[in-house]
Amino acid sequence: MHMLADHPERARAWAMPLADIDVSKGYLFEQDVVGFYFERLRLEDPVHRAVSKRYGPYWSVTRYKDIMAVDTNHAVFSSEARIGGISLAERPRAEMFPSFIAMDPPRHDEQRRAVTPMVAPANLAMLEPTIRARACRILDGLPVGAQFDWVERVSVELTTQMLATLFDFPFEDRRLLTWWSDMATGDPDGNGPVTSWEMRLAELGKCLAYFTRLWNERVNAPPANDLISMLAHAPSTRHMSPDEFLGNLILLIVGGNDTTRNSISGGLLALNRHPDQYEKLRANPALVSSLVPEIIRWQTPLAHMRRTALADVELGGKQIRKGDKVVMWYLSGNRDPEAIEEPDRFIIDRARPRAHIAFGFGIHRCVGNRLAELQLTVLWEEILKRFPRIEVAGEPTRTRSNFVHGFTAMPVVIPARIG
């Protein structure tokens, strides 16, 4: 995020009446200026009520410790899709596909338990060679001395290949996964390639049909180490309804797609904007292990998660009413100086780099967090073996979304290979 003290938007953020501040507007993210508003809210109104034209009234929670309080109080702050779900944007009722990220206990716990073995340490160790081989192929194919789009050639391609690996999805069809992910997170208001709700529903219907075919193949085969086989064989998920199956698929596709993709792009940008840190990394590649969580903090690829209050409750001195929408701005929590030392600096050798809130906390804490770290670790290890520098060659373009915090394009140049 821009944090320049003399940026004109900063003056605007501080001059505006507090009551008018509405951080849900997509352009604030697209122009990378939302941080100025978060800065003010953390200081002056950390639990802030706003009325959005699009979403109606909602609470913005911007301090790390208040976000933690919401995230760990799942008995009061519900994720349930039927009463609102996990993002500010609510889908038309018929558009909602249930998945455990948007369920409360006990259903949440049962379904989550079916998926966790996939990302157990032993499984990650098994996946690593494939991840590495695919990362190497992509990196070896990059042009040297000519400008290209990092998002397209690396971030999207690598995460798409990763997803194909996780699902054991037909490799030649892998771009469908990205397409469906864009359909799932998009809306007709300018978020991604979705042009109408009907189109979105039709495309997701194709997604369901494709995966149903894979499911039918795998349910009749012996259990294997891919996510579909796991869902098809686990007692708690094998009898899912088609809607539920689609919901969980979308969860895994989206969960493992935009997030990792935008961390890959955001990390390269951060290193370019902090050349001293890039230098430090080159001098000591072992720092990749603390670089990776710092990239995830810095980017915070999911800007928020939303909850719905199941009861009246006090939060940070404000009275929240039953039924209110409560938005945890992880992007703000990860810039809170009360929780993170010098939060506006990108520092690749922090003492406790994983003490960030980008994966959420509490019972919904990201299932894929170690997998995401693994992908980024492998990528940066292999980049450092190949290229002295990768230079961002112009302004990146950003997603116009208050949810998926990322990039649509980022021009880069690789001046030379090592050796």
Added chain:
Amino acid sequence: MPRVTYIEHGGKRHAIEVPVGDSVMRGAVYNGVPGIDADCGGECACATCHVYVDQAWLARTGAPGDMERSMLACGADTRPNSRLACQIRVTEALDGLVVSLPDGQH
């Protein structure tokens, strides 16, 4: 000071003196015992301080609270003797406590 023994997944043992009042998680993190990540800093919110309490000590470490039970219910490879180390407070009565670590925290 009470002594807590941490057994890494690979079998390596670390006997650490932990001040009364500190958590079993802190004892590990402050003394560089690998295998406990404690991403949330002891808020019972990340489950990356998961340990298995030695059967002989289960009665003395007590039962997990509600939030801890919720976190364990979603966790990987949890067993009846699973606990979150940040929720076990060290007392004189726990002198000699033995806990084993899982094969990874996530």
